[in-house]
Amino acid sequence: MENYKLTPERIAAYGRYLIQEERAPATIEKYLRSIHSFAAWLDGRAVTKETVAGWKEGLLEEHRSPSTVNAALSALNGLFRFLGWEGCHARFLKVQRRLFRDPARELDRNSYDKLIAAARDLGRDRLALLMETICATGIRVSEVRYITLEAVQRGRAEIRLKGKIRTILIPNKLARKLLKFAGKEKNVSGEIFLTGNGKSLSRRQIWAEMKRLCKYTGVAPSRVFPHNLRHLFATAYYRAYKDIAKLADVLGHSTIETTRIYLLTSGAEHQRQLNRLGLVS
Template identity: 55%
Template sequence: MSAFITPTALEEFAQYLRAEDRSSGTIENYLRHVRTFSKWLGERPVTHVKCAEWKEFLQQQGYSAVTINSMLASLNRFLDVAGFGTCRVRPLRIQRRIFQKQERELTREEYHRLVAAARNQGRERLALLLETICATGIRVSEVRYITVEAAHTGRAEVSLKGKIRTILLPGKLCRKLLKYAKDRKIASGEIFLTRGGHSISRKQIWSEMKSVCSAAGVAPTKVFPHNLRHLFARTFYQASRDVVKLADILGHSSVETTRIYLISTGEEHAQQLEQLRLVG
């Protein structure tokens, strides 16, 4: 086995990830991280020492611990698949995070402003897309499962990462989806399509969401599809207090993953401390 990262090795890695039913977005991330390492490595062979040096390099460049661990996870998976398992590096140890950064958390009020801004601009598809993701908690890669048939039955069958789960659609959302589909003469299949009749891409969804930030008065750092999923999770949990059920709805195999979605901001925690009234 050659101790160098070759285009063939990267393609074999991509095929391996596809065989694992990884989403296209996940595969993109894995490959991007490995290519970043390969570019830094240059003509040098892959060794444990070089992998450890890359970890140090990322820290020196000011990457966050979470980002570094994500990049290392991608690299370690590649090393295993490519036969370089002895070169794996340990992730950084991070104390469990108990606060969410306030500048990253999308509030309910901000979400409603985004929807209103999209509708004021006559962009009904974007407005309805925002509502659909936020009202169901689906991943952006699962938007294609929102079909006319699903809107009629009130449930969408999602198949992703080797698992099949049922997503319930609120009645009001179903009525909006069916009206939208009827107005655009979409009789069956996917509802969110491009003008050419193709599935709307992850990149396009991101771009369209960012484009209404200014009109809505919401910081772009808060606006991306996954934050709508986080808002759904927090809102659902506040109503049900059932983290196990929430994990099933979100399609998480671990409740610990779901708990990450429920981290509150430091400001909210400070308010809770004030309400304790333990200072005379």
């Protein structure tokens, strides 16, 4: 095998490639973070199957979750494909399909209502409406920028992400609230949710603002992050209509298998299902 060296120039070139491929900014950031972590661990050594396997073992020894390890390996494998280093690919951990959600990370409707109420009580109307917008439409936090005044006036937003375009309908009640908010903010065009300086809200800023609500609500911080609002939308939609194919289209998933992950029952609900079997005398 060639003496493969992972240089800053090669990592930067891969970053530019991901941008050209129109990967989501959050995805690019996550991939490059894993790659830089791997490069730091290498400390100048060559990339081989053995060093990749060693890094993988190191992550497991740090008690990283299987999904976290596989996400890091996916980032490396993408880099190796880009560089033509086919012999360096890492094997993913084999993980049995989960049957239920981790209760420590599950956001239920009651907790969601507490977060919205707390945001309003604290005068953080923008945050309350932002959370309602994500939860009522199922959009990703990276897609918030597509909620513009023009989209609200039309009642639909065109989401362009990952090389795909999908149309999101905006519920009437939400549209009225968004228009009222835009009028109050003297917003005459463009994005609805902006910083005080007129810039787009970043994923990190939205995440941080949501986390601050935890101390006022008693909701565990592990349950509070933007993507959980999307999960709550998926659960509510499926319970109401039982149409997983349409839900997959609404969420922008390429396969129904991805959507199934969003519909895992809670551990408590799974326990009730087992109890109802009545197989213990």
